[in-house]
Amino acid sequence: MNRLSPLYVLWLGLSLAAVALFAEAVRGFASAPAPAPIPPPPPVVASRPGGDDPPPPRPDTEVPAPAAPGGVQRVPAPSAAALPPLPPLPAGEPPPRIQVDRDTVDFGTLLQGTEAPHAFVVRNAGRGILRIFEVVQSCGCMALMPEKRDIPPGGSGEVRIVFKAGNYVGPQHKTVAVRTNDPARPVTVLHVKSVVDPLFLFDPPALTLGELPRGVPVVREISIRETQGRPFAVGSVHATLAFLEPELLPDDGGAGATRRLRLTIRPDGAPGGFVGHVSLKVDRPGVTPTFVVQGIIAGEVGVFPQSLFLGMVRQDQAFPVQSLVLRARGDAPIAVKGIETSVPWLKAELKTVIPDKVFQVDLTVDPTPPPGRFEETVRIATSDPPPPYTVTVSGVVRKIH
Structure with a gap:
């Protein structure tokens, strides 16, 4: 039997040790738990120029609903006339049904400064309680919340309004929105119509002066008449432009239903067109007679x-x-x-x-x-x-x- 050389024995021993270490490493890797998956990178959110906040979602996009994870909530497009949402009916509660005997009132012809009241009758034709949450008015009238906000099935209530003619002139159409818990008709619109006649008339109705040489005063007279022929008192006269100087002339001994104004225009303002107003404070509540003065200040x-x-x-x-x-x-x-x-x-x-x-x-x-x-x-x-x-x-x- 041939004897092995010492170098060969050393090489063989090192090789067997390396194989043993490699096998142990493989067994350790196979028995180790699987590493946790690498999470995906967060979504990139574009920033608006000049800020770090993300842009708001478009009105017609879908965004996650915070109250229901995983659900989708439709965000409606904003509208100037949109009203906040109303609370839904409780589960199992029978729905009410609103009815209005007459949703339009026409007061006909009114005089400036007068007021006209009306009561809209609201009925509940449903099986549940009709609740009136809010009454929203447009300009020109005052709507009052009804004392009876809960109307039982078969019952009725009133929405009272007072139309104020004030300084309006001509045809008027105002609205009152009644918000209830009727799921089929959450907003009921009531209509208020009238034609308002003026209480005061000016002669001329307005002053259109054309071109005025700069620095040259111009004087005009205007008369104001109470259309009902009743005497009236003028407390003060006010002009919106500094170079308009109105002066109330003394009563000429008439019945007091007509007064005269002298208006001095000193065109020392900026060259170009101007529009001003002259208004009178009179003893008629809610009415401020006003007429328009317009012209052009002409320079070189x-x-x-x-x-x-x-x-x-x-x-x-x-x-x-x-x-x-x-x-x-x-x-x-x-x-x-x-x-x-x-x-x-x-x-x-x-x-x-x-x-x-x-x-x-x-x-x-x-x-x-x-x-x-x-x-x-x-x-x-x-x-x-x-x-x-x-x-x-x-x-x-x-x-x-």
């Missing part, structure tokens, strides 16, 4: 147009360039000393058409503002005395759908 410079609508564009579109024209009204030369706009994205560029006589201001919107309607101003300082001319610039930007 004419600005056309005095207001500018740029149109309607989408958010990814640009508004077309539009222009204002400045002209000398007389023979004297004019100058444009400065132009400023109310917002940085409304830009104005001055061009000379005829030196000292005609100028053009090109208006550019850059960049397009956020969606919605905007109304900004352009102020133009000229050789006319201050204040500068002010032009209103408006437009509409639509969302990209």
